[in-house]
Every structure is written in C-alpha cells, then in structure tokens.
Amino acid sequence: MRALYTAASGMNAQQANIDNVANNLANVNTTGFKKSRVDFEDMVYQQIKAPGTPTSQEAESALGLESGLGTRAVATVRNFSIGNLRTTNNPLDLAIEGNGFFQISLPGGETGYSRAGALHLSAEGELVTADGFAVEPQISIPANALSVSISKDGIVSVALPNQSAPQQVGTIELAMFQNPAGLQARGGNIFTATSASGDPVTGVPGTDGMGMVVQGFLEDSNVSVVEEMVQMILGQRAYEANSRVIRAADEMLQQVNNLAR
Numbered sequence: 106m107r108a109l110y111t112a113a114s115g116m117n118a119q120q121a122n123i124d125n126v127a128n129n130l131a132n133v134n135t136t137g138f139k140k141s142r143v144d145f146e147d148m149v150y151q152q153i154k155a156p157g158t159p160t161s162q163e164a165e166s167a168l169g170l171e172s173g174l175g176t177r178a179v180a181t182v183r184n185f186s187i188g189n190l191r192t193t194n195n196p197l198d199l200a201i202e203g204n205g206f207f208q209i210s211l212p213g214g215e216t217g218y219s220r221a222g223a224l225h226l227s228a229e230g231e232l233v234t235a236d237g238f239a240v241e242p243q244i245s246i247p248a249n250a251l252s253v254s255i256s257k258d259g260i261v262s263v264a265l266p267n268q269s270a271p272q273q274v275g276t277i278e279l280a281m282f283q284n285p286a287g288l289q290a291r292g293g294n295i296f297t298a299t300s301a302s303g304d305p306v307t308g309v310p311g312t313d314g315m316g317m318v319v320q321g322f323l324e325d326s327n328v329s330v331v332e333e334m335v336q337m338i339l340g341q342r343a344y345e346a347n348s349r350v351i352r353a354a355d356e357m358l359q360q361v362n363n364l365a366r
Contacts, residue, residue: 107151107172108354114175115347118145121178122340129328130337137188137221137294138326140333144180147173185285188327190319196253197224197232200324203316205279208241208307209234209295216241218280218305220324221294232261236293244275257317259310279315280305 125143132138156169190200199222201207206218217238224240227233230248232240246253250263259277282288287301298305310318 106354106358107174108350111173111175112347112350112354114148114177115350116344118143118176118178119340119344119347123337123344125181126333126337126340129333130330133326133328133330133333135221135294135326136223136323137219138328139183139185139220140326140328141181141183142336143178144182145176146179148175148177150174183286183288183290184327186327188325190322191325192322194321196255196320197226198222198321198323199224199255199277200319200322201279201310201316202257202319203314205281205310205315206285206296206305208278208280208305210239210241210243211295211297212238215297216305217291217295217297218282218288219294219296222318223323234293238295240277242275242278244277246274255318255320257311257319259318276309277318278307279310279318280307281313281315282306 122143122145125141129140132140150171150173152169152171154166154170156166158166158169160166187201187203190202199207201220201222206220207222209217209219211217219234221234223235224232225235226246227237227239230246232244232246234240244261246261246263247265249266251266252264254262254264254271255277256262259279260273261275261277262271262273264271282298282305283303284301287299287303288296289299289302291297306313308315310316
C-alpha cells in the first residue's frame with residue numbers, strides 16, 4: 106500500500122521540522138543567532154491516467170488520475186531579520202544596526218562572517234572573537250590604552266597617556282551579500298560564503314546600504330519562543346496524523362488477511 110510509504114515520508118519530514126525547532130529554541134539566548142525554518146516539497150506523482158486521455162473517438166478526459174508519493178524536506182531557510190539590541194556597557198561589545206556582517210579570519214586563511222560582536226583582546230592586543238579568531242582587517246589596541254572608542258562608522262580610537270587627542274588605530278569594515286540566506290552556517294556564530302550567497306561586498310559601516318556599528322551593545326537572537334512553540338505543536342500534530350495513516354493502512358491490510366479465514 107502506497108499509504109504506508111507516503112505517511113512515512115511525512116513523518117520523516119516532520120522529524121526534520123521538529124529538529125529545526127529544537128535548534129532554534131536551543132539558541133534562543135545565543136548572541137547574533139538567526140532562526141531558520143524547513144521548506145518542504147511534494148514528491149513525484151505516479152500517473153495512473155494522464156489528463157487528455159481519449160475516452161472515445163470524439164472526447165477526451167478533462168482530468169487525470171495520479172497518486173502522490175509523499176513529501177520531503179528540501180531546504181533550511183535562515184531568517185536574517187535583526188534581533189533586539191541589548192546594552193552591555195562593555196566597550197568591546199559591538200552590534201550592527203542594519204545590514205552587514207563582521208569579518209572574521211578563520212584558520213587556513215578563510216574568511217568567516219558573523220553578526221555576533223562580542224570581541225575580546227588577545228595577548229598581543231588584537232581584537233578577536235571568543236574563539237580567538239582575529240577581526241578583519243586586524244586591529245591592535247596598545248597595551249597602555251586608557252580607553253577604547255568605536256564610532257558608528259567603524260573607526261577605532263584609543264586614549265593614550267599624556268595625549269589630549271584620541272589616536273586612531275584602525276577601522277572595522279562590514280561585508281554584505283546579495284543572498285545572505287545562501288551562506289553556510291559553520292557553528293560558533295560564523296557563516297562562510299558559498300556560490301549561492303555570492304561574493305561579499307565590503308565597505309565602511311553606514312555606506313552602500315550597510316548598517317552602523319553600535320558600541321556597548323550586542324544583538325540578541327531573533328528567535329521568538331512563542332512562534333517556535335506553535336511550530337512545535339503543528340509539527341507534533343502533523344507527525345501524529347501521519348502515524349495514524351500508517352495505523353489505518355495496517356488495519357486495512359489486516360482486514361485483507363482476515364478474508365481468507
């Protein structure tokens with residue numbers, strides 16, 4: 106019976122849906138996290154009778170007869186809407202007010218992209234992530250700096266002893282993509298470019314559609330707990346409905362087996 110395999114495909118699809126909901130909820134407090142959803146599509150159809158099949162010499166069927174073979178998960182779509190900005194009063198915490206990504210230097214020379222701006226100082230005074238990956242372009246803070254100031258357009262300045270004017274030590278540049286949903290999630294709040302995302306366009310914050318850098322703030326996850334709970338209930342009920350279809354198909358097969366008795 107096709108119903109057994111069709112319902113099983115529905116259960117597999119809803120399992121992928123629940124797995125995605127679980128990941129969203131697990132990262133509800135992850136800085137810069139972007140929620141995702143699973144897209145589904147119906148599978149191939151078995152044509153029992155094609156539309157337009159002749160029914161006589163003068164007539165043809167206006168409708169066809171086909172049997173669907175279920176559904177499957179085809180894509181994970183990431184939502185890059187901006188999360189709430191939360192104040193931390195930490196001068197090395199940065200948030201992007203608008204579009205764009207921070208650029209992160211990954212091992213092997215690859216560049217990663219992130220919305221999480223919780224930065225720290227390395228032993229050499231470089232701005233790095235919690236995992237020790239340097240920000241691109243690299244910015245070094247002098248050991249005797251009294252304070253660090255980062256403007257909305259990404260200019261990093263420090264106050265030094267015996268100097269009245271702040272000294273500029275670098276500029277934070279942002280990157281944008283034509284299709285950010287095509288980025289590949291690498292974990293650790295980092296994405297990497299793919300052929301689907303297109304090549305990055307880098308520039309100074311506040312120019313060419315890029316957002317502004319806000320010092321002393323972090324961007325919260327854009328996960329809505331209420332929405333995810335609704336999606337979990339819908340996925341659970343859909344999974345349950347498909348399991349009942351399997352039970353109904355099993356009972357029909359049982360009735361066929363009982364005919365011989």
